[in-house]
Amino acid sequence: MIIYLRAGGQLREKLKPDVDHYTRKVEIDGEKTIAEILKDISVDSAFVALIHVDGKLKDLSFKPSDGQTITLQPPVSGG
Amino acid sequence: MSLSKSEIERYQRQLLVDGWDQERLKSARVLIVGVGGLGGISATYLAAAGVGHLRICDSDSVEQSNLNRQILFTAEDIGKPKAALVARRLSAQNPEIEIEAISNKLTEANVSGLASGCDLIIDGLDNHSDRLKLNKASFDLNIPFVYGAINEWLGQLSLFNPPQSACLACLMPEELPSLKPTPVFGALPGVIGSLQATLALRYLLTGENPVSNALLIFRADSMTFETVTFERRPGCGVCGESCR
Numbered sequence: 239m240i241i242y243l244r245a246g247g248q249l250r251e252k253l254k255p256d257v258d259h260y261t262r263k264v265e266i267d268g269e270k271t272i273a274e275i276l277k278d279i280s281v282d283s284a285f286v287a288l289i290h291v292d293g294k295l296k297d298l299s300f301k302p303s304d305g306q307t308i309t310l311q312p313p314v315s316g317g
Numbered sequence: 318m319s320l321s322k323s324e325i326e327r328y329q330r331q332l333l334v335d336g337w338d339q340e341r342l343k344s345a346r347v348l349i350v351g352v353g354g355l356g357g358i359s360a361t362y363l364a365a366a367g368v369g370h371l372r373i374c375d376s377d378s379v380e381q382s383n384l385n386r387q388i389l390f391t392a393e394d395i396g397k398p399k400a401a402l403v404a405r406r407l408s409a410q411n412p413e414i415e416i417e418a419i420s421n422k423l424t425e426a427n428v429s430g431l432a433s434g435c436d437l438i439i440d441g442l443d444n445h446s447d448r449l450k451l452n453k454a455s456f457d458l459n460i461p462f463v464y465g466a467i468n469e470w471l472g473q474l475s476l477f478n479p480p481q482s483a484c485l486a487c488l489m490p491e492e493l494p495s496l497k498p499t500p501v502f503g504a505l506p507g508v509i510g511s512l513q514a515t516l517a518l519r520y521l522l523t524g525e526n527p528v529s530n531a532l533l534i535f536r537a538d539s540m541t542f543e544t545v546t547f548e549r550r551p552g553c554g555v556c557g558e559s560c561r
C-alpha cells in the first residue's frame with residue numbers, strides 16, 4: 239500500500255520529499271508502524287516531535303492505512 | 318476593583334468589546350517567563366490591555382542577534398538585562414499597571430515561587446526543558462499555562478489548565494533535540510505571541526479554554542492553521558493517574 243509522509247522544518251530535508259516540497263510517497267508491504275516505516279527509509283525518529291493524522295495526535299506505534307497522510311512535526315522549541 | 322477616570326478613557330475602545338470586564342483584568346496577576354520574541358509581544362499586549370499585575374522573568378541581556386525579532390529593544394539596549402528594560406518600556410506604555418521585573422534564571426527550585434499567587438502563566442521561553450518546568454508548576458499550583466513555541470516557518474500554541482485539560486507533558490514529555498541557533502524571523506513570534514496574548518486575555522475574561530486538549534499549529538509557509546487534538550495520557554508523569 240501507499241502512504242504519504244509530510245514534514246516541515248528540520249525534518250523536511252531528512253524526509254527527502256518527492257511528491258511536493260513537504261511530502262514523500264512511501265510504498266509499504268502490509269501493516270507497519272510509523273517507527274518501522276521511518277526505520278525503513280532511514281529517518282531518525284528522534285527528530286519527530288509529534289505525529290498527527292487527520293487532526294489527531296498519534297504515536298510511533300500507529301499503523302497507517304492505504305492512502306493516509308501522516309504529518310511528522312519536527313521539534314518546535316524556539317521563542 | 319473600580320476604574321479611575323483615566324483608566325476608563327484609556328480602555329474606552331476595548332470596553333466596547335462584547336464580554337469585556339476591565340475590572341477583572343485589573344485584578345489579574347500574570348507571570349510571563351521569557352520576554353524575547355514571544356514573551357515581549359504577549360507582555361506588550363497584556364500591559365496595553367490593562368492586566369493589573371505582570372511579573373516578568375528573564376535572565377538574559379539583549380544581544381545584537383535578538384534585534385531581528387525582539388522589537389521592544391533597540392541597538393542602545395545591547396548588553397542590558399531584558400526584564401528591567403521590558404518593565405520600564407511597558408510601564409511607560411501603561412503607567413496604570415504594576416510590573417515586577419525578575420532577572421533570575423528559571424529553575425526547578427524557584428519556579429513555584431515565581432508562579433505562586435498568579436492567575437496565569439505565559440510561556441515566552443526558548444527551550445522545551447524549561448517549558449516542562451513551567452508545565453509542572455502549572456499543574457502543582459493549579460495555574461493555567463499558555464504555551465507557545467516557534468521554529469523556522471512553524472509556530473504552535475495551546476492553553477493547558479489541568480486538571481480540566483491534559484498538560485504539555487501529555488503531548489511532549491521529553492527533552493526535544495533542537496538546532497542552536499533556532500532559525501527564526503521576527504514576524505512569526507509576532508503572530509504566535511499575539512495569539513498567546515489573545516488566548517490569555519480570553520481566559521482571564523471568561524475562564525474559557527477554546528484549545529483545551531488541542532494544539533494550534535500555524536504554518537507560515539502555507540499560511541494555514543491546523544488543530545491537533547490529543548487526550549490526557551494516563552501515564553503522564555505530571556498529570557497522569559499516579560499524580561492525582
Ligand SMILES: [Zn+2]
Nearest residue numbers: 484487553556
Ligand atoms: Zn499530562
